[in-house]
Amino acid sequence: MPYFPPGRVLAIEDLENMEISIPIRHRTEDNAQGNTQGNAQGIPEQSNNAQISAEQYLRIKTRRRRYLDLHPEYFSHELELADVLLYDHYIRRFYTPAESAAADVAKGFADALEADLWRAEAKVEAVENPNPNHDFVYYRQTNGVIVSVDKGEEEMDREEAKEAWRFEMKWRFIRGEDDQFNYKTVDENVAYDDPEEERELQDAYLDAADDDTEMGDNVELTGETGIMDY
Structure with missing residues (x-):
């Protein structure tokens, strides 16, 4: 199951800045433990201490973007546990009862139960300790149900929210933050040029x-x- 460290949700206008500060990481023991160190230019050294050139940096970024273009199935329900609150706010809250039931069936009983537990704990934590980097907040209604709301004046509709979620997960992937993905199969593959x-x-x-x-x-x-x- 992919895992992405919690971070701020990106706005579209952040795209230009994101393109010049994307860490290039490979799936190694050091990365999984969060020990990868970056250099002054914002391009981290690989686990063998070898630094990459600007050309390699751009090529790797291009290959990761190309991979996502060719594999839209990456953005599936399996990404839910990568950030349960992000998925809940941008995807699950728009589900109809029938869609919610179908999603649980697709995940299987064990995975659906795990997601429910993670989501419940994360919501309580979000109410008690709001994440200032998120573009949404959670609060407890008078009936005890915890729900989320956008911080902006206008609420997103279903399609806007879905695009916002895909946008965020896309850039987390490109930055190299999916600890369960073997980036080497993409970074060193000319098929993704x-x-x-x-x-x-x-x-x-x-x-x-x-x-x-x-x-x-x-x-x-x-x-x-x-x-x-x-």
């Missing part, structure tokens, strides 16, 4: 070659064959 980006690099290379050709006699072709090697 962005085709558009690769085409741009190839076009730039061909453009440079065309520029050299247009220079005519001023270009000295080198190589064992006497012609320019590609």
Whole structure:
């Protein structure tokens, strides 16, 4: 089951800042225990103390985003326990009784019971110790039921809330915070390179070659064959 450390819920306008401060982590014993240390540029060192370059940093970020684009099933009910309050506020509170029952059946009795227990404990904690970084708060109604409400003046509708949840879980994944995911299978997999980006690099290379050709006699072709090697 994925686990993400609790954090502030991101607003859309935070996206630009998020893209320049994404930790690159691999699933190791040190990471699971929270011992990964970052450098001054906001790009943490890997467990073997080897630092990554800016190019590697961008490529890894791109591959993680590409993975999520190709695997939308990642955003399933299995992410509920990753942050039960986040899931409760943005997903569960919009369930109809029939949808709630169907979700429990999909998870299975044991997992549904575990989620209920975690959620109940987390709600009590949220009432007693509100998280200032969350964009919502929990309070106890006169009938004793604990519910959540957005801090803003306008409440989100069902679709807006779903998008907010996906947005938050997407960036937690890209930052490398899913301790149950083997990031190495994505970070080192060329299959998740962005085709558009690769085409741009190839076009730039061909453009440079065309520029050299247009220079005519001023270009000295080198190589064992006497012609320019590609």
